[in-house]
Amino acid sequence: MRIAVIRFPGTNCETETIEAVRRAGGAAQLIDYRETSLGGCDGVILPGGFSYGDYLRSGAIARFAPVMQPIKALADTGGIVIGICNGFQVLCEAHLLPGALLHNAAQRFSSRPVDIRIERADLAVTREFAEGECIRIPQAHGEGRYVADAETVAALEADRHVVLRYVSVPGSDMPHNPNGSVADIAGICNPAGNVIGFMPHPERLADPVLGSDAGHRFFTSLVQAGAVEMTG
Amino acid sequence: MSHETRPTALPGEPPVTEELVRDHKLTDSEYTAIRSLLGDRTPTLTELGIFSALWSEHCSYKHTKPVLRRFPTTGPQVLQGPGENAGVLSLPDGWAVAFKIESHNHPTAVEPYQGAATGVGGILRDVFTMGARPVALLNSLRFGPLDDPRNRYLFAGAVRGVGDYGNCMGVPTLGGEVQFAPCYAGNPLVNAMAVGVLRADDLITARAHGVGNLLINVGASTGRDGIHGASFASEDLSAESEARRPQVQVGDPFTEKLLLEASLELIESGIIVAIQDMGAAGLTSSSAEMAARGGVGVELDTSLVPTREAGMTPYEIMLSESQERMLVVAEPHQVEAIQAICRKWEQDATVVGRVTDDGLFRIVHHGQLVASIPGQPLVDGCPVYHPDAAEGPEAVARRAATPGAPDVDPEEALRRLLDAPSIASKRWVFEQYDGTVRGRSVATPGGDAGIVRVDDTDFGIAMTVDCNARHVLLDPFEGGKGVVAEAARNIACTGARPLGITDCLNFGNPERPEVFFQFVEACRGISEACEAFGTPVTGGNVSLYNQSPTGAIDPTPTVGMIGLLDDVRHAVPSTFRQVGDAILLIGTTRGHLGGSAYWAEVLDAVVGPPPPIDLPRERAVQEILIAAAAKGWLGSAHDLSDGGLAVALTECCIGGPWATVTFGADIDLARHADAVSDHGWLFGEDAGRVLLSCSPEHVSALQALAAMHGESAHYLGLVGEPEGDVVVRRDDRRWSWPSRDLRRIHLDAIPRRMSVPVLAGES
Amino acid sequence: MMFRVHVRVTPRPGLLDPQGTAVEHALHALGFAGVGGVRVGRAVDFALEAADEAAANADATRMCERLLANPVTETFTVAVES
């Protein structure tokens, strides 16, 4: 699988995201938001950053960029589309995922590690984890409070579309939920499981040189998923 | 363009009267100098504005030049010293680091959010103007006490502004400091530092040359923002200056991110001659300084500059401080290539002038010549002043004084120290700053210094900003040395070697002898320390007139230091990691309480001489840390600063900002420095001391290493159980605190105070 | 014809509005006891060239539906003046 990493004006996590994919043995390519095709890539990551400065609402303007057309098409045909942080916000604004991400409940930007539980270990970015496994990776956002109406949330839970959840670990004196997301939701997927969005940043902690590579397996999973797809 | 030689006033433009001259903060003698420079004619309004900007303290350094010249600025590692937008030091494998610190104090006093945000935007431009990609930010903040709602408002707004700008730019903030003291209530300080990396051979400087080359305005269009910002930054804050407040500069980090990418691509493509950001005094200083550096003239046509508002005059266009703008010099045949790159990043690129051979700084507006000034003297012809410097009697008295209040029981005293916002954890602050974007952060805020890995190499850049203004106030010379010494200690604690500094000299009104004495002496102290450590000054920024109706601020010469860590895998954390590790103290304890945080925060007395700084011994301590880290002997290393041993031991035990365990500790001070008082031992701030932890088998090796450098590593005790007590014994005395309680106090001090609402209005 | 358009975008009723709650607490703390049910949203003002007021209204409404408001979380009102 070849991963298209999308750059909108204001995207700022594209470099480390591409590096993380390559470190996991995958192929990644930077794609400009003005493109109308994915240049032969069969997977997409919408990386973090501040597309269009997060003006109006994060992801609200990026949603209309030309590149979103081929991305929607890929998603509709079951192709893998991942949104990290700002990418997650774009996917919600584009209605490829339900709900919305609003300003953190504390009304402050929150940059710190979060403890998250892997709720689904059968998806493109989680297959290298065990279900229920907890890891600590960085998170940094001002608009990460996931909200959706009661029915939507109930459906997400019932259909197990919650992929990552904030959990509290003993001894931590930070609120385990950094932004007030409903049901401690940190990441979700669409019914088919091929469109996945989450707020934390595994790509920022995917290299042992930094003291931990807790995020590395998101990308080995992704590369695995690609391999399986090709053989199977 | 224009062929007239004598500039004329525009229709409807006010005549230049003595009053108007005074309005522009130019003295009679300066005005006389200007007239003779112009061949004894009266300047036009535009010319007057240009002079007032470039001859302001902020741009001309007219009070400080002679003092700054004494800084050591050379060394084998220096690729670019003072005089450019940022200093540059060489790193291994052909890499280099560009870094600079700058103040945005007055704008922050007026509008904290935008003032702080545009401060960060400005310092980032200084760094990428050199061809460096910004990889880290730091910030040094000073505010009045948090019990006052106005101070909470300024603090909260500035922190949000610093965060929002850097976060949107995708540059991690890896360090800083925050202090609170009454003297900053009317005059908060916001100093922002940016660090960038580049390939040494991509280094580009801001020198215009090549007669006939074009000047190109890149980036945002020009509005009436911050007109007179430069002279505004050079006067005391008063009710009257509030009234004459310039249009607030609004930052647009989104545009700056695109401008950053466009600028770096322009530089890498090699199609431009020079590039310079438009900071204070915008187009005026950028064009005049580029011309002067290159020894050429320039002619600008202000009617070509893209403006945000209709009907802007050349005066306004030349003095506007609209953000996110760059000035590029290029050969005419490159203009289209330049515009193509700018279009890719959605930035305007407009030709606004050309390089000339007559050495004149000429401004044309719709064909009319409105300014014609000899370029060189315009930039460095401002009269230089040598103010009187004399220590004030109250300063002498302060240094000689001792606290009136009796000592406070050590267990209670430590709790109060940890609850003092200046000493407490700054987690509430740096949690609002993205610390991990770019995926190269080896050490985020919370330790002694931040560390960022250079691209995919093994080495990293360590960085810190420090200033103990209380020590500088009590003894500017020793305090000045101390600022550099603490910064170097912070760098060395991570295992990195100090390479060089940038400084931000925040002082009061230099025309007051007691203030200028502080300035001269602090600079002398900084110079001596930099000489001793081999860490040259590569640039910096002077902010004077930090003077509110309530008086001058404490002298605050903030130092930003850069260090090199050969292998980021050997980075040493600042907190204990392992039960049973040995705790060692490097350095000599004399129980020096003068100028200490204990006296200031607990006994409410900012008095006494600050600790003397022994530079050779500081250097020795640095060498010990660097060697021990390289050998992998250190579990942790943390320098002793505010609050002395008790606070440092606490910080080592309670863990970093996100830790889930605290450690107990059991140390015994008996048989060490017996003559020292209990409070001196616990809270004294003798310099050159570091608290280490290491696995027991390395103790003797560490002690031998220390001895080899003429220092001693005193064995104090052991790291205790998780969630255990912090115990300090001395002969028949025993003090103890539950480590979890100490952590709670340290972490809650600021959030508790900030949970009270902050006001937007009533500024 | 040129019109001035004033758009208000507010959080859907029932949706939690922490900013509104924080502002309400702050107002109470400042002694404004009579305040309740504070909701904080967005105000968007602009000039709009349109054939007539009805057309301006229709355009502005489309803008809200497509960009200015997020139907999942927000409601909007449009006011047009000439």
Place this chain on the structure above:
Amino acid sequence: MMFRVHVRVTPRPGLLDPQGTAVEHALHALGFAGVGGVRVGRAVDFALEAADEAAANADATRMCERLLANPVTETFTVAVES
């Protein structure tokens, strides 16, 4: 008496409004060519208990001056309805 108060807080004229600019560009890109001078601010709605409309107005204005608007960078308008 209970009143409903609608406050609009907008960036001062002449001040750069990057958000407004971004929204304007987006609207143009979506084909809304007739839009110009977009300014984005805050809308604050609340209920207010006051003696009469004049008092409600005065209270709301004080709230804007003290908390809801930043006098350095923003202007505000207050609309009261009963």
